[in-house]
Amino acid sequence: MRLEYFQMVDRVASLEGESITVESTIPEASPVFEGHFPGHPLMPGVLLVETMAQASGWLLLKLMDFARMPFLMGVKEAKFRSFVGPATPVTVHARRIHDGSGYAVTSARIEAEGRRICDAELTLRIMDFPAPELAAAMRRRGQELGLA
Amino acid sequence: MASSFERIADIIAENSEVERDKITPDSHVINDLGIDSLDFLDIVFAIDKAFGIKVPVEAWTQEVNAGKAPAEQYFVMKNLAARIDELVAAKGG
Numbered sequence: 001m002r003l004e005y006f007q008m009v010d011r012v013a014s015l016e017g018e019s020i021t022v023e024s025t026i027p028e029a030s031p032v033f034e035g036h037f038p039g040h041p042l043m044p045g046v047l048l049v050e051t052m053a054q055a056s057g058w059l060l061l062k063l064m065d066f067a068r069m070p071f072l073m074g075v076k077e078a079k080f081r082s083f084v085g086p087a088t089p090v091t092v093h094a095r096r097i098h099d100g101s102g103y104a105v106t107s108a109r110i111e112a113e114g115r116r117i118c119d120a121e122l123t124l125r126i127m128d129f130p131a132p133e134l135a136a137a138m139r140r141r142g143q144e145l146g147l148a
Numbered sequence: 149m150a151s152s153f154e155r156i157a158d159i160i161a162e163n164s165e166v167e168r169d170k171i172t173p174d175s176h177v178i179n180d181l182g183i184d185s186l187d188f189l190d191i192v193f194a195i196d197k198a199f200g201i202k203v204p205v206e207a208w209t210q211e212v213n214a215g216k217a218p219a220e221q222y223f224v225m226k227n228l229a230a231r232i233d234e235l236v237a238a239k240g241g
Contacts, residue, residue: 034192073186074189074190075187098193101202101203101206102189105193123190123193125189
């Protein structure tokens with residue numbers, strides 16, 4: 001993970017049907033941990049949500065062959081069950097549970113060291129790419145992840 | 149079994165701040181009930197699940213924006229219920 005660049009996914013472990021599993025390692029050091037929290041570094045819950053959203057986003061991009069862009073628009077039933085700190089490998093699972101018209105809903109969870117860290121239901125709006133640079137960047141990163 | 153209008157009105161009341169008794173067959177979902185786009189997608193998701201269909205919101209919106217259909221055709225409650233009934237019938241057929 002590169003928290004400062006919002007790059008939350010290190011690699012794709014598997015993609016089968018409408019489900020994806022990705023793996024990432026929370027960095028050992030980051031300015032984020034200087035504030036959250038001094039002397040007791042923890043991965044912020046909002047960044048765990050972002051991590052689940054990005055796993056969902058890569059899944060949807062692949063299912064749409066990178067033709068359109070998913071944007072996070074809703075988070076429901078988010079539960080943060082365990083703390084997770086720096087230098088921890090995490091596994092993120094996301095599954096599309098509904099393919100709507102212009103939106104999709106996923107169910108996602110993060111696990112680390114055999115523990116459930118968090119889970120949520122996410123709604124993503126599916127839109128045309130608003131900029132060609134974004135489409136190219138997503139495809140480029142998708143190629144690095146073995147998706148594009 | 150409740151009519152499609154009643155089921156959709158219940159879904160709207162459950163997924164927004166609109167009071168159930170304010171929703172009538174002539175209510176425009178956006179202009180009269182003030183449903184915003186985020187709540188509307190939650191409502192569409194609930195309708196998709198409840199009726200086992202995929203409401204083609206994008207196609208409807210494109211038709212309206214292109215001037216090919218009046219917004220009322222899709223977004224006034226009684227018409228929305230009729231469109232849902234058509235989708236359910238098409239799926240069954």
